[in-house]
Amino acid sequence: MKEEDVKQLFLDTGAILEGHFLLTSGLHSPQYVEKFQVLQYPEHTAKLCKTLAARFVHDKVELVIGPVTGGILLAHEVGKHLGTRAIFTERENGKMTLRRGFVIQPGERVLIVEDIITTGGSVQEVLDVVREHGGIPVGVGILVDRSGGKVDFGVPHQALLHLDVKTYQSEDCPLCSQNIPMTKRGSRKL
Template sequence: MDVAQIYKDANALLEGHFLLSSGKHSRYYLQSAKVLEDPKVAETLAIALAKMIQAHGIEIDTICSPALGGVLAGYELARALGKRFIFAERVNGEMTIRRGFEVKKGEKILVCEDIITTGGSALEAAKVAQSMGGEIVGFAALANRGFCKRIGSDVSAKPTCKLPNDAPFFALADFEFDIYEPNECPLCKEGSVAYKPGSRGN
């Protein structure tokens, strides 16, 4: 499966001058919402990710995603795996699981995002599920931005990766782009102004 081509076909691999959630700048941006707006494409990607996870042989009871970006990817993955789905969301800046969702003690949970960059939001969701008694058995995403090491990839984890080393991370592809500090950004030096296309902070 050519995941990069799927993103390109959906106009989800954007080129320009982008302000990332980290505050850094990049020439490229992945917009998974554009890929997931087509249910058939979302299903195809989720099935491929589910097969990768099943091949690893881990036991899963529930898929949990951080809102908002991970919800569609997580739901489709849960559907492909035949598992329950819940999500975590920010309330006053703090990740929480509410809306009547419960986590049983020892419940095996896999945390799913649309894109994993450093894994910060996924880790926050995992910690909430753990605090409710859940056991985190792994992490998953449609795309890996190359900061964390996924199963089946030669890309090494960067120091900024926040995912734990003792839990497997599954993703369909790596997308490694140059990222710049604002004061070192060549696009800014050319006079371009960065804009934020993502959901957080918009």
């Protein structure tokens, strides 16, 4: 899939929303990407993940990992296309961790996958978990990069769709100053 095909898929499924949103990062934005509008369709998820997997097929990936929630679906589907195991991290007492008996073997080559990044905070937390367990991060695969190219993970990363969306700190948000009602989306409670 080409980037314009990915964008059209997100538009066709109603995944790109306009308004005033509180993001998981705590930033405010006039645009939100509701990835589950796309991921609810297994055929779309498979197509996106096959495209993402193809970008890392030569990196000798041995394990695919993603953060809860969207990262579970992506890790599973990308792992299927790469012929690897697929696991996920989740928060325990506010800290990203491995649970459920998941193990990263020392020296294991790991691909991190994530649905959407703005600040890259969750991906960085997963990278920290991988390194803490002795894994070797070989790359980061992302469905949508909203960072405007500002995020650097220190490993190669690939995104299927790049959106340059403005974000604001709450005290500098023009949407707040215009009294535009805010919608909180996402899975992490702030």
